[in-house]
Structures are given as structure tokens and as C-alpha cells.
Amino acid sequence: MKKVIFDFSNIGSMSDFYLQFVDIFLLPDWFGNNLDALWDMLTVQINLPVEIVFLHFDKQSLDFRSLFSLFKDAEEDLDGLLTFTH
Numbered sequence: 561m562k563k564v565i566f567d568f569s570n571i572g573s574m575s576d577f578y579l580q581f582v583d584i585f586l587l588p589d590w591f592g593n594n595l596d597a598l599w600d601m602l603t604v605q606i607n608l609p610v611e612i613v614f615l616h617f618d619k620q621s622l623d624f625r626s627l628f629s630l631f632k633d634a635e636e637d638l639d640g641l642l643t644f645t646h
Contacts, residue, residue, distance in 0.1 A: 561609045561643075568624070569616040577627065595630055602634045608641040617646045 564584055571577050578593045585606045591597055612631060619628045628646070635644040 561611050562607070563611040563613065565613045565615055567615045573623065574627065595626055599630060599634065602642065603638065608638065611643045614646040619646060
């Protein structure tokens with residue numbers, strides 16, 4: 561299983577996160593840089609299985625609360641093809 565680490569000591573905004581996500585997963589130029597597009601990429605576009613790790617992540621941060629929820633939901637929906645730790 562491929563392991564991908566996002567280090568939030570270097571990610572200060574959702575825009576920063578999207579840039580890293582696009583670079584790591586080699587997403588197409590038409591990626592929408594929003595949570596709906598991110599969901600589509602996680603559930604359809606990227607190669608699975610994958611382990612996603614958020615380092616130095618504060619799940620209480622208002623800036624990233626919806627991102628945390630999205631990854632938890634994707635982990636549930638993808639039934640073992642995506643694992644998420646923080």
C-alpha cells in the first residue's frame with residue numbers, strides 16, 4: 561500500500577493543501593481545488609489502496625475541520641482501500 565504524508569507544519573491553508581495533493585497524485589489541470597473535487601479524486605481518480613497520514617495536524621483547527629471530516633468519510637466509504645491517520 562502506498563503511503564502519502566502531508567506535513568501540516570508546512571501547510572497553512574487549504575490552497576497549500578490542494579497544491580500538495582495535486583503534485584503528489586499528479587492530478588489533471590481541471591481539478592477544482594474544493595472539497596467536492598477532492599472527494600471525487602479520492603473516490604474515483606487516485607490509485608488505491610493508499611494510506612494518507614496527516615502529520616502535525618490539529619483536527620480542531622477551523623481551517624481544516626472540513627478536510628478532516630472528508631478524509632474520515634472517505635476512509636469509511638472506501639472500506640479499507642484508503643486508510644487515514646492523523
